[in-house]
Amino acid sequence: MPLIKIRDLHFYRGDKAIFEGVNIDIHRGKITAIMGPSGTGKTTLLRLIGGQLRPDKGTIEVDGQDVHQLSHAELYELRKRMGMLFQSGALLTDINVFENVAFPIREHTTLPESMIRDLVLMKLQAVGLRCARDLMPGELSGGMARRVALARAMTLDPMMIMYDEPFAGQDPISMGILVNLIHHMNNAMNLTSIIVSHDVTETAEIADFIYLLSGGKVIEKGSSVQLKKSSSPWVQQFMQGLPDGPVPFHYPGVSFSDDLLSPEEIS
Amino acid sequence: MIETIRSLGRWGLATFERIGRAHIFLFQVLAGIPGLAFRGSLVVQQLFYVGVLSFALILVSGLFVGMVLGLQGYNTLVDFGAEESLGVLVSLSLVRELGPVVSALLFAGRAGSALTAEIGLMKSTEQLSGMEMMAVDPIRRVIAPRFLAGFISMPLLAAVFSAVGIFGGYLVGHGLLGVDDGAFWSQMQAKTDWYGDVLNGVIKSIVFGFVVTWIALFEGYDAVPTSEGVGRATTRTVVHSAFAILGLDFVLTVLMFGG
Ligand SMILES: Nc1ncnc2c1ncn2[C@@H]1O[C@H](COP(=O)(O)OP(=O)(O)OP(=O)(O)O)[C@@H](O)[C@H]1O
Ligand SMILES: [Mg+2]
Numbered sequence: 001m002p003l004i005k006i007r008d009l010h011f012y013r014g015d016k017a018i019f020e021g022v023n024i025d026i027h028r029g030k031i032t033a034i035m036g037p038s039g040t041g042k043t044t045l046l047r048l049i050g051g052q053l054r055p056d057k058g059t060i061e062v063d064g065q066d067v068h069q070l071s072h073a074e075l076y077e078l079r080k081r082m083g084m085l086f087q088s089g090a091l092l093t094d095i096n097v098f099e100n101v102a103f104p105i106r107e108h109t110t111l112p113e114s115m116i117r118d119l120v121l122m123k124l125q126a127v128g129l130r131c132a133r134d135l136m137p138g139e140l141s142g143g144m145a146r147r148v149a150l151a152r153a154m155t156l157d158p159m160m161i162m163y164d165e166p167f168a169g170q171d172p173i174s175m176g177i178l179v180n181l182i183h184h185m186n187n188a189m190n191l192t193s194i195i196v197s198h199d200v201t202e203t204a205e206i207a208d209f210i211y212l213l214s215g216g217k218v219i220e221k222g223s224s225v226q227l228k229k230s231s232s233p234w235v236q237q238f239m240q241g242l243p244d245g246p247v248p249f250h251y252p253g254v255s256f257s258d259d260l261l262s263p264e265e266i267s
Numbered sequence: 268m269i270e271t272i273r274s275l276g277r278w279g280l281a282t283f284e285r286i287g288r289a290h291i292f293l294f295q296v297l298a299g300i301p302g303l304a305f306r307g308s309l310v311v312q313q314l315f316y317v318g319v320l321s322f323a324l325i326l327v328s329g330l331f332v333g334m335v336l337g338l339q340g341y342n343t344l345v346d347f348g349a350e351e352s353l354g355v356l357v358s359l360s361l362v363r364e365l366g367p368v369v370s371a372l373l374f375a376g377r378a379g380s381a382l383t384a385e386i387g388l389m390k391s392t393e394q395l396s397g398m399e400m401m402a403v404d405p406i407r408r409v410i411a412p413r414f415l416a417g418f419i420s421m422p423l424l425a426a427v428f429s430a431v432g433i434f435g436g437y438l439v440g441h442g443l444l445g446v447d448d449g450a451f452w453s454q455m456q457a458k459t460d461w462y463g464d465v466l467n468g469v470i471k472s473i474v475f476g477f478v479v480t481w482i483a484l485f486e487g488y489d490a491v492p493t494s495e496g497v498g499r500a501t502t503r504t505v506v507h508s509a510f511a512i513l514g515l516d517f518v519l520t521v522l523m524f525g526g
Binding site for chain 1 (some may be wrong): 388389393394396397398399400401402403404408413
């Protein structure tokens with residue numbers, strides 16, 4: 001049985017459909033990548049799984065529980081077993097790096113201070129920021145902040161982690177280390193990982209299964225080998241990052257030439 | 268024409284919806300307060316930010332308001348040869364009205380706007396969402412301690428304001444204008460009633476503290492999560508608080524001293 005089962009998911013922002021009938025299975029112990037053009041709703045999908053947004057139709061089950069039927073207390077209990085890395089990092093700006101990573105431990109356990117220190121330093125060491133522990137979040141670069149957030153997401157040893165753009169803003173070296181870290185953690189701790197990323201090559205390298213989303217639907221799914229061999233021009237364009245093809249770069253609307261010539265703007 | 272009526276209707280609906288949200292928010296916050304019994308340090312920390320940091324402002328403003336009252340009161344009373352009653356005038360004005368009202372207005376400007384900006388920024392930088400996903404309820408962890416701190420601080424600040432103000436009135440009345448200090452204090456003590464005056468003033472300041480803190484926290488929590496949205500929410504906190512304080516002051520005054 002999959003850890004996460006999404007069935008017939010519909011979600012709207014006002015009149016705009018973000019998802020229209022999406023089905024996704026996320027299997028235990030595997031790394032599943034969710035890819036798609038910017039603005040398709042990948043972050044929205046993670047928020048739906050985390051119970052921060054409510055679907056207009058359809059269900060999301062995590063570990064056999066329907067996320068949106070849970071009571072407040074049950075939802076918070078479930079979230080203790082989910083880690084999430086926010087696209088923006090979402091670090092608490094009034095406490096330093098060490099305290100940020102220690103935050104979930106302090107909130108949910110009564111471990112002694114010495115053990116908290118060991119745990120936090122271990123996690124910070126893994127992301128290469130052990131010696132940055134006294135910095136405030138405002139003193140970090142975007143890439144460093146995301147690595148701290150990654151360390152924080154791992155602290156409670158959750159059953160799954162959702163990574164929203166973990167590789168954005170990383171130099172090639174830390175990128176390589178992070179890819180390995182996510183891969184290694186997944187296998188060593190029997191974690192389930194969901195990676196949202198635009199870095200097709202890096203993600204495809206470690207993902208066991210890939211979903212391609214666009215226009216509110218799952219366009220293609222399969223292992224990276226299967227996707228690379230896919231005959232769909234859409235998939236080929238996305239996986240290879242070609243500028244020309246069926247995937248639109250522009251936010252939908254009237255054509256550029258019509259916009260330039262439209263008289264109502266000229267007053 | 269139709270469009271105007273429509274937009275009026277939309278505005279009305281949005282306003283009522285917002286008022287509804289504000290009340291749900293209040294119940295969630297109040298439900299989170301008992302849990303703070305185990306998290307005393309959170310409240311103490313907020314008492315510092317909300318209360319102690321407003322202290323200097325309250326102290327200085329109270330002193331000046333009291334000195335002005337002393338001066339103005341003396342000029343009026345002296346025409347009737349009643350300058351001995353200056354103490355009564357100063358203390359009643361402060362304890363009944365100016366203490367709670369002016370300190371609440373200052374509190375809204377100093378602490379209320381800071382609360383809104385802080386919560387609004389935490390929302391717009393996804394810190395509140397981040398907490399939710401770490402299974403930490405931001406209403407209990409972030410909002411409730413601030414609410415309690417505001418609720419506790421406000422009556423204390425109002426009391427300080429009144430006390431300092433009376434001292435300011437005494438400084439001007441006795442030191443500058445030469446009112447007999449025995450008469451100043453004894454008339455004040457004789458004419459200021461514990462239940463009728465002091466307690467009613469305290470009730471006012473408790474009500475104002477509750478309302479201002481509620482408005483400030485709700486505006487922050489409900490802010491549009493952008494820099495512009497947070498800026499607007501901060502302004503709204505000050506404006507709405509001022510309206511609420513002055514309106515409620517009238518209502519409370521009618522209830523307490525009207526009949
Ligand atoms: N708060 C909001 N209100 C209205 N619309 C929103 C809101 N947040 C996101 N959207 C819309 O939802 C769509 C999906 O947004 P989302 O952030 O999920 O995209 P994404 O796939 O994560 O993109 P990216 O790869 O750039 O992060 C976008 O088209 C956006 O315009
Ligand atoms: Mg996103």
